[in-house]
Amino acid sequence: MTKVGHIYLIDDDESMRTSLCRMLKDVGYIVEDFSSAATFLEHSLPVAPAVILLDMQMPDMSGLDLQEKLLQFGRKTPIVFVSGQSHPHQIVKSLKQGAVDFLFKPFNLEDLLKAVADALEFDRRQLKRLSKEVETKKDYASLTPREKEVCYWLVTGLLNKDIAIKLGTTDATIKVHKARIMDKMNVESVQALVVKYLESNLENIQNN
Structure with missing residues (x-):
């Protein structure tokens, strides 16, 4: 059974992407995976509800850099960071900029699924608020x-x-x-x- 929710998985580690894709698809999510932040920016189309599972340390563009670009573009898909190692200031900055969770590798499936479910629920509420706001502005106009x-x-x-x-x-x-x-x-x-x-x-x- 397909769950309601779209997952963008961005990680330069191919074995990690393959493993996470399989696990997330097995529980019913639609998953799109990308080997770099640049590839994601070039090829992904915004859908909702969705969540971005984002590796922090990547060679071409860090997860933090991508988060900042998405903020500039006004793209509000919630982000869950996954990281093998990150400096405390990166973690703090990512959360201040709106990341909904931060998982350290290796993490267990239960923690991952909870983070994904929470982020998707956040995006559903966000979408509902946005739809309501658009309707209100239309009425006001x-x-x-x-x-x-x-x-x-x-x-x-x-x-x-x-x-x-x-x-x-x-x-x-x-x-x-x-x-x-x-x-x-x-x-x-x-x-x-x-x-x-x-x-x-x-x-x-x-x-x-």
Whole structure:
């Protein structure tokens, strides 16, 4: 049975790649293996949920270098580092830059499978958040310029009458705008609107 999850395995040690590929495929994962970071960058296509099993020490480009390049590209596939030996500063830096786990060779299958499962679950949550954010931004884009203004002041906590004074209009007009905003943003309360607004960083869009 195929598990839901894609594994990119990057290691310059051919015997290690062969062994890990076999083990991971045996438990049902889809596995793509690469002998170098450069090959991965050139040939891999982003899918989700996925995890990158990444060797730290490689001749052409280290695992840390690849992690930094992926961050620059905005590619957020979670990374589990595997390493025979690494300096403490490499481990700390990789974790600070978002690696979800760090395994030392030789590691046992149970630890590997737990790290993979945790990383895939992280990517599922990440994908869900991203999809939700895209939908929220799409809803926000459907607001008129005036509705966006009213939305902003609602989120800051102003009452209808205060917003009316700020925008030089009437309380009744603000109520109409508010009703349309709630409908377009698919929320039933101002509290829910605030949560959506902040989670999706809509203030940055408003200010641009």
